[in-house]
């Protein structure tokens with residue numbers, strides 16, 4: 001069994017919970033209330049910017065120059081998607097600016113950035129893998145199960161169910177498997193832990209958007 005096969009088994013229950021979430025089922029049938037999508041979109045714009053920076057940092061720390069290139073490209077891809085959000089979705093869905101990072105997004109991006117900066121680079125690669133792989137699986141799942149007809153969220157679905165994204169996802173999985181095979185048992189275990197943690201944070205990101213969870217005002 002490759003590391004990625006093993007790691008996916010570990011998060012399968014989290015993935016099953018994700019595809020059963022109201023955010024996902026309502027996105028799929030087009031009934032997700034617009035305010036929840038706007039909240040998600042604004043947070044995801046902030047997420048993608050930090051995620052892009054984390055990917056570039058992992059690229060800078062990768063041992064193999066092919067992996068440096070791959071992660072720099074992933075980082076570029078994330079920032080390009082962020083800009084596309086700004087130029088189209090923000091207009092289409094009436095989002096003004098991304099505003100501040102709310103708790104779930106804040107927690108997730110800072111987990112990714114600190115892991116990218118300070119953990120062994122293999123662990124950092126594993127921490128960002130759910131961002132690729134879960135989105136691909138969710139995009140494909142929605143694409144396969146959606147009903148015919150107009151869905152206001154179709155373009156979102158197409159982004160993650162598309163072949164361009166699939167190529168990046170396969171590449172990220174292959175890199176993780178190669179570095180996992182070359183490292184120690186203890187680093188490999190930390191890779192799996194990071195993969196599970198990030199998967200939980202993916203769940204939280206959608207759940208918090210559905211519930212519109214913001215910082216509580218204090219004082």
Ligand SMILES: Cc1ncc(CO)c(N)n1
Nearest residue numbers: 044047048131132135205
């Ligand atoms: C929270 C989150 N995770 C992963 C992706 C896919 O890049 C995204 N756009 N947003």
Ligand SMILES: Cc1ncsc1CCO
Nearest residue numbers: 074077078081131132168
């Ligand atoms: C994972 C990911 N999400 C949006 S862009 C990107 C990197 C692939 O280009």
